[in-house]
Each structure stands twice: as C-alpha cells, then as structure tokens.
Amino acid sequence: MREPTIARPGIDPTFKTLLDAFPMTFRAADGVEIARSRLRLLKVPSEMLPDLRIEDRTIGHGELTDIPVRIYWPPVTGKALPVVVFYHGGGFCLGDLDTHEPIARAHAVGAEAIVVSVDYRLAPEHPFPAAVNDCWAALQWAAENATELGGDPSRIAVAGDSAGGNLAAVMAHLACDKSRRDAHGGGPELAFQLLWYPVVTADLSLPSFTENANAPILDRDVIDAFLSWYLPDVDIGDPTALPTTLAPANADDLSGLPPAYIGTAEHDPLRDDGARYAELLAAAGVPVELNNEPTLVHGYASFALVIPAANEATNRGLAALKKALHP
Numbered sequence: 001m002r003e004p005t006i007a008r009p010g011i012d013p014t015f016k017t018l019l020d021a022f023p024m025t026f027r028a029a030d031g032v033e034i035a036r037s038r039l040r041l042l043k044v045p046s047e048m049l050p051d052l053r054i055e056d057r058t059i060g061h062g063e064l065t066d067i068p069v070r071i072y073w074p075p076v077t078g079k080a081l082p083v084v085v086f087y088h089g090g091g092f093c094l095g096d097l098d099t100h101e102p103i104a105r106a107h108a109v110g111a112e113a114i115v116v117s118v119d120y121r122l123a124p125e126h127p128f129p130a131a132v133n134d135c136w137a138a139l140q141w142a143a144e145n146a147t148e149l150g151g152d153p154s155r156i157a158v159a160g161d162s163a164g165g166n167l168a169a170v171m172a173h174l175a176c177d178k179s180r181r182d183a184h185g186g187g188p189e190l191a192f193q194l195l196w197y198p199v200v201t202a203d204l205s206l207p208s209f210t211e212n213a214n215a216p217i218l219d220r221d222v223i224d225a226f227l228s229w230y231l232p233d234v235d236i237g238d239p240t241a242l243p244t245t246l247a248p249a250n251a252d253d254l255s256g257l258p259p260a261y262i263g264t265a266e267h268d269p270l271r272d273d274g275a276r277y278a279e280l281l282a283a284a285g286v287p288v289e290l291n292n293e294p295t296l297v298h299g300y301a302s303f304a305l306v307i308p309a310a311n312e313a314t315n316r317g318l319a320a321l322k323k324a325l326h327p
Contacts, residue, residue, distance in 0.1 A: 011216070011267050012295040012309040019216040019297070028225035032093055032124055035225065039094045044102045048305050050075075050109050056097075061137040061144075068119035069138060070097045071149065072108040082113040082155035082191070082325035085135075085142045085171070089162030089196070089299070091226030092131050093123045100161075103301050107159060107194075110318030113325055114151045116142045120167070124229035131230075132245050135167045136174055143188030155325050157192040157258070161301050162218075162270070163226075165198025169248040169277070176256050190258040192324035194317055196301050197263060197270050198277070201249040202239040206272035215267050218298040223269060249277050254284035261289045261320040263313065268298040291316055 011019075022042060026035045053073040058066055074081065084107050088100035097104075097119045104117040120134035139158065146153040160168035172193045179187055204223075213220045227236065236242065244251045260281055264274040271292060278290035293300065293313045300307070304314040 008266055009294045011297060012307065015296065015300075015303065015307045015309065016216075018303070018307065024217045025219050025222055026225060027221045028228045030225075032229060035222075036094050039090060039099055042099070042302065044305050049102060050105050052105055052108055059138065059141045059145075061140045064134060064137040067134050067138050067141075068097065070101075070104065070117045070119070072104055072115040072117070073150065074108045074112050074114070076112050080147075080152040081150060082111070082157065083142055083146050083149065083151040083153075084108075084111060084113045084115045084157045084159050084194075084321070084325075085139050085168075086115050086117045087120065087135055087158070087160035087164035087167040087171075088117065089160065089164045090122075091222070092128070092163045092166075092230040093226055095122075095164075100164075100302070102305055103161060106301070106304060106314060106318065107321070110315065111157075111321040111325055113157070113321075114146075114149050116149075124232065127232055128230055128234065129245060131163075131167060132170055135171055139171050139175070139188065154189070155191050156188050157194065157321060157325060158190060159194035159196075159321065160198070161196035162299065163199065163230075165195040165274075166200060166246075166248070168193055169195055169198055169200050170245050172257050172260075173244050173248050173251055176258075180256070192321060193258050193260045194321045195260060195262045195274065195277075196317065197265055197268055197298050198274055199270055200247065200277040201273050202236055202242055202247040203273065203276070204236075204239070206276065208272040209269045212267055212269045212271065215269060216297050218269055220269070249280055254280055254286060257281065257284070257286045259287040259324060261317050262291070263301075263317045264290065264292045265296040265298055265300055265313075266292060266294045267296065270298060289320055 158168040
C-alpha cells in the first residue's frame with residue numbers, strides 16, 4: 001500500500017461532466033429502491049453494444065436451484081472457449097443482469113470467452129451470506145457444464161467489479177480451499193481472477209477511505225448504506241476478525257490462488273484496499289498485476305463505451321484476462 005498521492009491528477013474532465021449530470025450518491029435512509037433506481041439510470045444505448053449470441057437460463061447446484069444467469073458467446077467459432085463467471089457490482093444490494101450487460105459483453109469480446117453473468121440474491125432482502133452461496137453454486141454449475149456450453153473446463157476464470165470483485169475473490173478462495181481438501185483435485189481449478197476495484201480487506205482505516213470520502217459514485221454515505229444492508233448483524237469494527245467469505249485478505253494462506261489482475265482508481269475509496277490485496281498476493285507468490293488509473297473513479301468499467309479513459313483502462317484488464325485464458 002502506498003501513501004496518498006501528492007498533487008495527483010484530477011478526475012478525467014469528460015468523466016466528471018457525466019458524473020455531474022447523473023449523481024449517484026445516496027444514504028441508507030433513502031432506501032434501497034432509490035439507490036437501485038439511480039443505478040438503472042446509467043443505461044448504455046443498445047445500439048452501442050456488440051451483437052452477441054445470448055441466452056438467459058435459470059441454473060442451480062446442490063440445494064440452490066433457481067439462480068438466474070445470462071450466458072454470452074463471443075463471435076469466435078470452431079474451438080472450445082474459456083469460460084468466465086462474472087459477478088456484478090452494486091454493494092451487494094444493487095445491480096442485475098441488465099445494469100451490467102455492457103461489462104459482461106465486453107468480457108466476452110475482449111477475452112474471447114463464454115461469459116456466465118450471475119444474478120445473485122441481493123441485500124437487504126437477502127443479506128450475507130446469500131450472495132456468496134449463489135455465486136459459489138453458479139461457479140460449480142459453470143465448471144460442470146462448461147463442455148455443454150462449448151467451453152473448455154480447464155480454462156475457467158472469475159471476474160467481478162466492486163462487490164462483484166469481492167465475490168470473485170471469495171470464489172477463488174473457495175475453489176482453492178476445495179482443491180486442497182479434496183484428494184481427487186476438488187476444484188473447479190481457476191486459471192485467473194479479474195478484480196475491478198474490489199473490496200477485499202474491509203479495512204475502512206486505509207488512507208484512501210479518508211482521502212476519497214466524498215468521491216463520486218462511491219462515497220462514505222454509500223459505503224455505510226451498503227454495509228448496513230448487507231451486514232445487518234455483523235460487527236466490522238475489527239476487519240481482521242472477519243471471515244474470508246467477507247474479507248478474502250484475511251485468509252491464513254494465500255498461496256495457490258490463481259493469478260490476478262486488480263484494477264483500481266485513484267479517486268476511489270477502495271483504491272488502497274485493492275493495492276493492499278495485491279501486496280498480500282505477491283508476498284504469497286501469486287502472480288498479480290495492479291493497475292491504478294490516475295484520473296478515474298470507482299465503477300469506471302461501466303462507462304467504457306462512453307468515456308475514452310475508462311475504455312483504455314478496461315481494455316488493459318481484459319487484455320490480461322485474454323492473455324491468461326489463451327496462452
């Protein structure tokens with residue numbers, strides 16, 4: 001983790017103009033439906049999206065049998081493709097298959113991979129650990145059905161933005177732990193984890209939480225709302241005491257996790273959270289690439305189709321994902 005930047009660049013001017021026109025901040029007292037409606041305002045025109053084969057399904061694994069997913073196939077034929085299981089952001093309380101349609105399509109095209117986008121249950125109606133349970137069931141289903149989808153079960157990755165980045169990191173831990181416990185290999189074996197501005201330490205004392213307390217999109221009021229809805233019965237006063245299903249950075253052993261790309265943004269409270277996790281992964285011998293975008297804010301991948309700087313940043317992460325899945 002680094003010290004706060006001195007004389008750092010400002011927010012990208014084009015991005016700032018858009019953010020000023022569509023303020024996203026809210027408080028817990030506003031209610032979750034207000035927050036969800038504000039996220040739905042950020043809709044990319046359908047004509048800007050790449051034309052892909054898409055299929056909606058309801059899948060399940062074990063006791064969970066009704067998880068909606070949306071599957072995307074890239075415009076590549078003639079070979080088995082890698083599979084990326086994608087978890088959307090939104091503080092575990094907002095977002096769905098539609099709000100994150102542009103990002104899911106971008107992963108399919110950018111990584112030349114089949115993408116399984118997961119519509120996990122949201123808080124406050126379904127607080128922790130409902131989302132974790134849904135995401136794990138969906139990952140197991142994707143691994144077991146990769147061949148039927150036209151995918152290669154030996155090349156599976158997880159990806160997610162913000163809260164989805166947390167869930168992707170948690171899935172990497174669960175898969176690794178299962179492999180360690182299972183004498184027959186367990187799994188699924190993951191080839192990569194792509195974490196966009198994730199929350200992985202849950203340490204609100206990191207400098208970026210103070211430095212960017214009033215940042216666009218994700219400020220401290222929004223963070224407090226998400227925490228009150230997702231973790232109504234959990235004390236986060238000591239983040240080091242949280243289980244790895246909430247704070248993956250707390251794992252006793254990080255070795256053996258899949259290689260990672262972590263994308264952070266300078267003007268984001270979660271900036272130092274992602275940087276700290278990159279340090280921990282590297283110390284454990286896990287290959288990791290950290291890219292901090294100096295003029296961007298939290299959520300930039302959602303704006304890749306309309307903000308050139310966000311597009312460039314998103315393409316960097318997708319290039320790393322493609323390289324890992326197409327060695």
